Amino acid sequence: MTAGDxxxxxxxAGxxxxxYIFTxxxxxxxxxxxxxxxxxxxxxxxTAQATWLAAQKGKKRVFEAYQQIAALAERYPPARVVRHALEQRARIPRLPKK
Known part of the structure; x- marks a missing residue:
């Protein structure tokens, strides 16, 4: 896809x-x-990479994180938890910098 919103x-049927809006x-x-x-x-x-992407400032990479984890979630329970959180638009906190 071309970059943009x-x-x-x-x-x-009802x-x-x-x-949904995504970038x-x-x-x-x-x-x-x-x-x-x-x-x-x-x-x-x-799973860790997708979680990190979703937590980045501005939430610009949430769609990318979801794409990365969607198929993996079918066979890996931790990925399923992250996918569900993204589907529910849960806030994924950023880790503090070292």
């Missing part, structure tokens, strides 16, 4: 409408080195 409107960003994230540790399982690493 998008609005998605879903209407059901004419109920839900609107597509063009730059690739620079993860902290701790989130790139190859000694950690891929599922754990991807």
């Amino acid at each position: 998008y609005r998605l409107q879903i209407k059901d 004419n109920r409408t839900t609107n 597509v960003v063009k730059s690739k994230p620079v993860y902290p080195k701790e989130l790139l540790n190859a000694s950690v399982s891929e599922a754990t690493r991807l």
